[in-house]
Amino acid sequence: MLKGSKVGLRARHEDDIPILRAELYDDVVNASRAEGRPWRPITPGSKDSRLVVDDSEQRLVPFSVVELDGGTLVGTATLWGIDNHNRSAHIGLGLLPSCRGKGYGTDVVAVLCHYGFVVRGLQRLQIETLSDNAAMLRSAERNGFVREGVLRSSAWVMGEFLDQVLLGLLAQEWKPASKG
Numbered sequence: 001m002l003k004g005s006k007v008g009l010r011a012r013h014e015d016d017i018p019i020l021r022a023e024l025y026d027d028v029v030n031a032s033r034a035e036g037r038p039w040r041p042i043t044p045g046s047k048d049s050r051l052v053v054d055d056s057e058q059r060l061v062p063f064s065v066v067e068l069d070g071g072t073l074v075g076t077a078t079l080w081g082i083d084n085h086n087r088s089a090h091i092g093l094g095l096l097p098s099c100r101g102k103g104y105g106t107d108v109v110a111v112l113c114h115y116g117f118v119v120r121g122l123q124r125l126q127i128e129t130l131s132d133n134a135a136m137l138r139s140a141e142r143n144g145f146v147r148e149g150v151l152r153s154s155a156w157v158m159g160e161f162l163d164q165v166l167l168g169l170l171a172q173e174w175k176p177a178s179k180g
Contacts, residue, residue: 012076019096021042026041075096092127
């Protein structure tokens, strides 16, 4: 498990899947805001590609996020679009509604940065988020990410086009969080 100050990132367990599906993906508005594809219902018991881990997939590393104090599942985190040639990847996360506003997002971004820069040896990490996602913007910027641009009207979400903010962080700019 990779550990931050509040959360740990660990492998996805089978019993995480129903919780993540119910709390994050069955919520049409939340799922529509989090993904770049249209929401659709997933049949209970079916293999949901957003949640079931394919260990042979090398460009995607999904984690379950748990509280360090007690091990309670609080969300999901992903390093995706991994490009080993250009040494870059994207990061993303989703916290269960009851776990938002507690500083977990900032900690998850810090742990994903550690994984990307230290464990994987990447040069660049990138985040794309909706321009009104203040929590993600705050979590990214607290970890040193820089706003690099706005992708105007680039996300179709619940009947309207929304802007996305593009943020980037380079390995030499990253300042690991001190644990203490």
